[in-house]
Amino acid sequence: MVPFAGYSMPVQYPAGLMAEHLHTRKAAGLFDVSHMGQLRLVGTDAAAALETLLPVDVMDLPAGKQRYGLLLNDDGGIIDDLMFFNRDYAGGGDLFVIVNGACKAADIAHIQQKIGSRCDVIPMPEMALLALQGPQAVTALQRLAPGVEKLVFMSGGRFDVAGCDCFLTRSGYTGEDGFEISVPAAQADTLARALLAQPEVKPIGLGARNSLRLEAGLCLYGNDICAGTTPVEAGLNWAIQKVRRTGGARAGGFPGAAKILAQLADPSTLTKKRVGLVALERVPVREHTALHSLEGAAIGEVTSGLLGPSINQPVAMGYVSPGFAAIGTRLNAMVRGKPVPMEVSAMPFVATRYYRG
Template identity: 85%
Template sequence: MVPFAGYSMPVQYPAGLMAEHHHTRNAAGLFDVSHMGQLRLVGPDAAAALESLLPVDVIDLPAGKQRYGLLLNDEGGIIDDLMFFNRDHANGGDLFLIVNGACKAGDIAHIQAKIGARCEVIPMPEMALLALQGPQAVTALQRLAPGVEQLVFMSGGRFSIAGCDCFLTRSGYTGEDGFEISVHESQAETLARALLAQPEVEPIGLGARNSLRLEAGLCLYGNDIDTSTTPVEASLNWAIQKVRRTGGARAGGFPGASKILAQLADPASTVARKRVGLVALERIPVRDHTELQSADGAPIGEVTSGLLGPTINQPVAIGYVRPEFAALGTRVNAIVRGKAVPMEVSAMPFVPTRYYRG
C-alpha cells in the first residue's frame, strides 16, 4: 500500500505485478479506482457549456454514450484528460464526468469557475469507482447483472449488481474489454466482494494498471501529458472531432484554440515535439525521464513512461522526440546509466486492444 492523491492505494497484491498483469490479459481483474473524481453537470446548457472547455464534440454525443475529452488551459496545455457520459439530453442535460484523482480538486474548481453560471456542477465524493477489466470481465459480470453483455464499448447505463445500485460503462484503461462501475461508498465493499467471488476475477493493483495502460499506448496524466503539452504534441489529434476543427459555428471556441488549430493545420512549422511509442532493441528496461539521443549523440527528447512490457516481453516506452525523429521505424538511443540503448519508434498500442464494439 502506498499514499497516492490523498488515498492509501494498493500497488500489488500477494500474487505480484506480473501475475496480476497476465491475469487481467487472460481472465478478469478488479481495480479499485475510487481515487478518481466523479461529478455531474446538469441543466439545459450543460453540453454547450462543457464544449466551451474541451476541443471535442460534446453537443452531438448521443444519450447513453461516452467520449474521451481534454480539459485545456488558455495556452492549449492539457489540464487533465477525462471521460464524459451523456446520461440524458431529453430532460435538460445530465453529463457524468470522471477525472484523474490527482487533478480532481483543481478540475472541479476550474469547471465551477468557468461554467458554474451556465449549469449545475455537482461533485460526487460519496461515489466509489471499481474497474473490472479483461476478456472474461463480461462473463463474470453478466452473472450478477444480466444485460451488461448487450453494451458495446463506450456505452453504459444503470444496473443492479449484487443488490447494489450501480452506474456502469463498458470502458476502461487497460486496452482490454471491461467495465467501470460507479457505486455509492456504502455499497462499494459489497460490490467488490461479489465480483471477487466470481472464479474469473482477481484483485489487481496500481502497478499492473500502469503496465497494462502502457502496453495499450494510453497516456498517464502527469507523465505523458500535462499543462506543458498540447493535444497535437501528444498525438491526440484523433480526440478532436472534425466539427471542432474546421468551418461551422462550433469550430474553435475552446481554450488555446488558435494555437491548437494552427498546429493541426501546419504541424511542420508549429510543433516542436511529438509523442511516440518506442521499443527497445535490447532487453534493457528504459524508465521514465531517460534522455533520448540521435545516433550522433544530440539530445532529441525524453522517455515519459517506460518498462518491460509483460505481455510482449520487450521493453516499451512512450516519449517525446523532435518531429524529424517521429516517423515509424526511426532509430534513436536511450541513455541508461551512461550506456546507449537502441530503440525504434513504434506504432501504438504495443498490444492490440480488444474493446467490444459489437
C-alpha cells in the same frame, strides 16, 4: 499499499505485478479506482457549457454514450484528460464526468469557475469507482447483472449488480474489454466481494494498471500529457472531432484554439511529438530517461517506460523532435550514461480488444 493523491492505494497483491497483468489480459481483473474524481453537470446548458472547455464534440454525443475529452488551458496545454457520459435521457441536461484523482480538486474548481453559472457542477465524493477489466469481465459481470453484455464500447447505463445500485460504462484503461462501475461508497465493499467471488476475477493493483495502459498506448496524466503539452503534440488529434476543427459555428471556441488549430493545419510547426518506443536490448527504460540521436544529439525524453509483461520486451513512450518521430527511426536512450538502442514503434504495443458489437 502506498499513498497516492490523498488515498492509500494497492500497488500489488500477493501474486505480484507480472501475474496480475497477465491475469487481466487472459481473464478479468478488479481495480479499485475510487481515487478518481466523479461529478455531474446538470442543466439544459450543460453540454454547450462543457464544450467551451474541451476541443471535443460534447453537444452531439447521444444519450447513453461516453466520450474521451481534454480539459485545456488558455495556451492549449492539457490540464487533465477525462471521460464524460451523456445521461440526459429526459432532455434536462445531465453529464457524468470522471477526472483523474491527482487533478480532481483543481479540475472541479476550474469547471465551477468557468461554467458554474451555466449549469450545476455537482461533485460526487460519496461514490466509489471499481474497474473490471479483461476478456472475461463480461462473463463474470453478466452473472450479477444480466443485460450488461448488450452494451458496446463507450456505452453504459444503470444496473443492479449483486444488489448494489450501479452506474456502469463499457470502457476502461487497459486496452481490454471491460467496465467501469460507479457505486455508492457504502456498497463498494459488497460489490467488490461479489465480483471477486466470480472464478474469473482477481484483485489487481496500481502497478499492473500502469503496465496494462502503457502496452495499450494510453497516456498517463502527469507523465505523457501535461499542462505544457498540446493534444496535437501528444498525438491525440483523433479526440478532436471535425465539427470542432473546420467551418461552422462550433469550430474552435475552446481554450488555446488558435494554437491547436494552427498545429493541426500545419504539423511542421510542432517542436515535439509523442512516440512509442521499443528497446532493442532487454533493458527497461524508465521515465525521464534522455533520448539521443545516433550521433549523440539530445532529441527528447522518455515519459513512461517498463518491461511489457505481455510481450516480454521493454516498451516506452516519450517525446522527440519531429524529425525523429517516423516509425522505424533508431535512437538511443541514455540509461545510467550508457546508450540503449531503441526504435520508434506504432502504438498500441498490444492490440486493443474493445467490444464494439
